[in-house]
Amino acid sequence: MTDKNELQENDFRPSAARLVESLRDTGYSEKAAFADIVDNSIAANATKIAIELQYLMGEFRVVITDNGDGMTESELKNAMRYGSEKRPNPKSLGKFGMGLKTASTAFCRRLVVLSQKEGTAVGRIWDLDTISEKDRWELETPDENDYYDDFEVLEDFSGNSGTMIVWEKIDRLIKPGSDRQMRDQIRTLGKELVDELSAVFFKYLSSGNVEISLKIADEPEILLQGWDPLSTELVTSGGARPQLLKEKKIHVEFNGNSYSFTIRGSLIPSQNELTAEEQEAVRYGLDNQGFYIYREDRLIWNDGWPHRMYKKEGKITRLRVELVFSHELDDVFSIDFRKSRVIIPVEIRRKLQSLIAPWRQALLSVPSKNQSEQSGSTRAHGPADNAIDKQKNRTKNSDIKVDGETVTIRNQNQPKPAVINDIRVYEDKTVRVHEENSLLGDNLWEPSCDIDGNTCVTLGKSHPYFLKMYDVCKNNVEAMKALDMLLWSLANAEHGEYSEANKYTLKGFRQKVSESLRYLSLELPDPEEDSE
Known part of the structure; x- marks a missing residue:
């Protein structure tokens, strides 16, 4: 006993x-x-x-x-x-x-x-x-x-x-x-x-x-057909090809042994050189720039730029970098059992930055008409930013918390905090209406937030309704503000109704509306060309 x-x-x-x-x-x-x-x-x-x-x-x-x-x-x-x-x-x-x-x-x-x-x-x-x-x-x-x-x-x-x-x-x-x-x-x-x-x-x-x-x-x-992020075989309808950047080998000393891995890059054609179908095929968009890291030919990480390297920027949307390593470097890159986390040591990160810097700088140094247009349109959204902020206490219908890379939400349908994946978080707390070159699925809008948890709306500039409607309203401040407030209200409503049970339904609603407006925009006048 x-x-x-x-x-x-x-x-x-x-x-x-x-x-x-x-x-x-x-x-x-x-x-x-x-x-x-x-x-x-x-x-x-x-x-x-x-x-x-x-x-x-x-x-x-x-x-x-x-x-x-x-x-x-x-x-x-x-x-x-x-x-x-x-x-x-x-x-x-x-x-x-x-x-x-x-x-x-x-x-x-x-x-x-x-x-x-x-x-x-x-x-x-x-x-x-x-x-x-x-x-x-x-x-x-x-x-x-x-x-x-x-x-x-x-x-x-x-x-x-x-x-x-x-x-x-x-x-x-x-x-x-x-x-x-x-x-x-x-x-x-x-x-x-x-x-x-x-x-x-x-x-x-x-x-x-x-x-x-x-x-x-x-x-x-x-x-399934394999999707190549570098678009190495792409030839657009206009004859444009990606600019492939030469493969480079990086040597690593680990546990007394010498190993190596490779990187190579690609500058995919610009948005203006791609048709709507080609943009979809290459998955053109801000979120798809940066690193694609493969272990033994299996993609394990593709979330933009590694921590403390670069931030996602509109001007370098075209830059994609492939990094390929073998199993001998698992411990160097701290691979976990989910094979979805990569930690790049400081000394390796510095080597990568020095190699990628010329590729990145080549894009940043190109004057961009779109950049000045975006700056002007951001100011054009200012009246809506102010109006939305003024009424934020009355329109608030959800509690959003931002903790590092984790964003959670609570509302009447979701009393227990739920994690929202793939939501854009902006540092500027004065802006409620943001623009990006394109959104996932080429949607017109998607809900986003700032670091304080205020609901924002992100507009996809590549959507034809954006191009035509905002061109119609560009000389009418109140019309621009009204349109901004409408789209922000759709994003706010989505946050207010969000729950684990209906998140796919809400996403489907947004996709259906964007799809309908894509066709209806054919009935709007084409944007006026700026005089040279």
């Missing part, structure tokens, strides 16, 4: 119920989670990967199937272990032993893995509700009858060997709603995944060694 008590007193194993819930909050974004599962398929030598966003009879499932090596029962048990054994290949994209579990359970409460190797099928399940109820790491074996159809699909897709990942009890990927709302959310998620995965796995897709498809509910299957 004494020995048993002593064992219990010295048993410091964490509570399975509490730990498994905590591991759901490791910071995965939806797109990073999907990419992590695809990583595992590629690491298992898959040449075909199929992603399905299934929605049937009100049930939403995610199914990812590959024709990789597959797993035996013992290999599957190891793969389901949190902190599974290290892969023998250090280059492997799935190298930390955590991604399958944490990426999946970040968005679902039931992870099902079915696999076959040399014709023998096996399956295992992590069900978070079971773990929480029993407070024990209980790995379940699926009933073959329950997953008979899935095993059939796996065999048909992969032949003799392959693996299927199934997310069930999805509680975070989309929010409950009507049938139409659910389908709209799934459709929006699918479109975002097409853009993200085509960029993340660009080099694999372009090589022809890996094929990735995506099926969104009952829509036709989409075969």
